[in-house]
Amino acid sequence: MLQVAQFAIIRMQKFQVSDVQGIQKHNQRQGTSKSNPDIDYSKTEQNYDLLNDQNLKYESEIKEKISGQVKRKPRANSVVLSEFMVTASPEYMNALSAEEQKIYFEKSLEFIQERYGQKNTIYAVIHHDEATPHMHVGVIPITKDNRLSAKDIFNKQELRELQEEFPKHLQEHDFKIVRGEKGSEKKHLSSQEYKEKQDLEKEIQLLDKEIDGKKKEFIDLSEALPQEKLEIKVQKEIKTDVKQKLFGDAEVIKKETGNYVLAPKQLKELTGYVNAALAVTKDYERLQSTDLVKENKALEASNDSLHSLLMNSRDNYTKLSEENQTLISSNKDLKARVADLTLEIKATYQSVKEFVNEHTKTVRDFKSVFKDFADKIRGKTSEVREKGQLEPRTSEFEKIHQKEVRREQDNELSR
Known part of the structure; x- marks a missing residue:
């Protein structure tokens, strides 16, 4: 138990x-x-x-x-x-x-x-x-x-x-x-895992009770059988034939039929013994083919296997959670790095714009020189991305330049 x-x-x-x-x-x-x-x-x-x-x-x-x-x-x-x-x-x-x-x-x-x-x-x-x-x-x-x-x-x-x-x-x-x-080596179970384990333990207990019931039933049937060699006193069946004669008394002929005669009480007693023996035999044969003890052990093994599976799943979840935390941390670092680079590009753009403005005489010259510079940046960026087999996309410098051009155009229209 x-x-x-x-x-x-x-x-x-x-x-x-x-x-x-x-x-x-x-x-x-x-x-x-x-x-x-x-x-x-x-x-x-x-x-x-x-x-x-x-x-x-x-x-x-x-x-x-x-x-x-x-x-x-x-x-x-x-x-x-x-x-x-x-x-x-x-x-x-x-x-x-x-x-x-x-x-x-x-x-x-x-x-x-x-x-x-x-x-x-x-x-x-x-x-x-x-x-x-x-x-x-x-x-x-x-x-x-x-x-x-x-x-x-x-x-x-x-x-x-x-x-x-x-x-x-x-x-x-x-x-x-x-x-x-x-x-x-057992680890902590969640509430759901604990309930599943309890269910398995209840099932094992029910099987144990069923085994005990079958044992009692087997003992009761065994006790119904005679404990010593069975001796039944019976009489042989005799068939009597009467043969008539022409002269003298008729001849009575007695002959055994090969059958035996049981009293009603003897027949009832013998029937009970046979039925009990048949029940024990059938139950024994069934237990030979379906062993509840083996089923019990198999269920206990299944319980351990399920517990192991649950613990492995829990370990995998913990591992994935840790990996997820690492990725979140890395993602934050990357976002911070991208923000820093964006600020640096904006500062570079403004510095280049100021430098070109200082070294050109007219607004037209400034726009022409700066446009050529922006085109070269765009070309270099595309070349680098192509060599690195990266998908084509607008560089951060180009985005800033396009935004600045649109702003200047809006200013001219509002004048």
Whole structure:
């Protein structure tokens, strides 16, 4: 049978502002979820928030907190919310009374607020309408020196200490709970991944119960069979023929037919034995071809495989996110470089224009010389782009020159 330890469970996920509305709808059950079949909406009224009596507008609350505490404006892709999912092993959590569950969640919230700031904690929603009671706690990741930085707060060391200290805090309040396997290669699961893993574990437990049922059924049938060599006392069937004679008494001839005669009670008893034997034989043959134990092991292997796949996907997502951050940073550097080059080209254009103006006598001479210069720049630019096999396009110098020419033409028309 699958044994589940009494584990304290705490997981943290980071969210950007674009994720916040979806988190709010899930936590406050705003609308019906099609992606989460575990929600029993008949029990939704049992849900409550330890910090708020009314529904909260997450995005407005987060922006207000950040603007009031953080001086630097956050980037569009900044992590603005770190959400904790708090629960325990299903068997342990469901064995607690409603009052004990509430205390469990209150002490868990107390631990989170002490660690990450009471003023930064905006909600603590408890869900009783899913398979296992759990709590979602929202924390805005603001550092002690008033910076918005989930990366600095939730580093590897902090995440390790979180898993160590959380069960200790609960143990201090008389909860017989332990942390997960120390040194395990398992990584943190998201809420959705955790639910999928729970579903697989439930399926394994159902298979275990089915195996136990079949074992009992097999034992019952076996006990119905005689434990010693079966001996049934039967009589042989005798056929009697009467042969008449012309003289004297008729001759009675008795002959065995080869059949046996059973009393009704004997027939019923024997029929029961045969039926039980047939049932055991058929069940044995079925188990030979469909081994539930093997199915159980295959499902456990599938569970591990799925968990590994989920973790690989999570690693790939993290890697892609890091690469994306690098690209964003590089893009910003390139934009800054382009802006600098544009300013330099504008300054060069004005310097060349002033130089030509100083060395020409008339306006006509100036325009002629500067036009020739601009044409040479255009030709050189096209030549360089062609050699580099680049797509033809208007250079920045040419754009400035065309803009300047149009401006001068507009001035002449307005005179």
